[in-house]
Amino acid sequence: TNTSSVEEPTFSDGTLAFRQPTGDTLQTIDIEIAESDAERSRGLMRQRSLGYDRGMLFIFDDVDESGMWMKNTPLPLDIVFVAPDSQVINIARRTTPFSEETIEPAAPKKFVVEVRAGFADRFGLTDSTRVRWTRSK
Numbered sequence: 001t002n003t004s005s006v007e008e009p010t011f012s013d014g015t016l017a018f019r020q021p022t023g024d025t026l027q028t029i030d031i032e033i034a035e036s037d038a039e040r041s042r043g044l045m046r047q048r049s050l051g052y053d054r055g056m057l058f059i060f061d062d063v064d065e066s067g068m069w070m071k072n073t074p075l076p077l078d079i080v081f082v083a084p085d086s087q088v089i090n091i092a093r094r095t096t097p098f099s100e101e102t103i104e105p106a107a108p109k110k111f112v113v114e115v116r117a118g119f120a121d122r123f124g125l126t127d128s129t130r131v132r133w134t135r136s137k
Helices: 037-042 119-123
Strands: 014-019 025-034 054-064 077-082 088-092 109-116 130-135
Touching: 014 054, 025 037, 025 119, 077 119, 109 119
Parallel strands: 025 054
Antiparallel strands: 014 025, 014 130, 054 109, 077 088, 077 109
16 A cells, blocks of 8 residues: 555544534534644645535644644635634634645634635534534544
8 A cells, every 4th residue: 555645534533513502503514533643734735625514623632722724725714713612712714725824713722623615604603603523433
């Protein structure tokens, strides 16, 4: 096998629901989970298309205000910063592909969800939205 090839996300690690404070689900997506340093640094690099039913959940070891960036990422994304209690902190909408500018959360985050650009507006995500996710394996 060619060990130098980059694994494409399969979006089969689990599911994640964006929910209103009332508990109503705005949208559920299939997720790839990035929780190692290597997985987090690779993120959605080289991903050429992304449906509104998919995304990537980044789980961080620490709760902090470190940011994300779009280096080597060809698709514009909505980047959703999430607090340890699963509450959305803020959303960076329609980020710029390949940008090396750091995009930071407005408060310490534990999770980040990356979805297709326009997702937050299409499904009505706000800073009162909560996320709930489950692992499939």
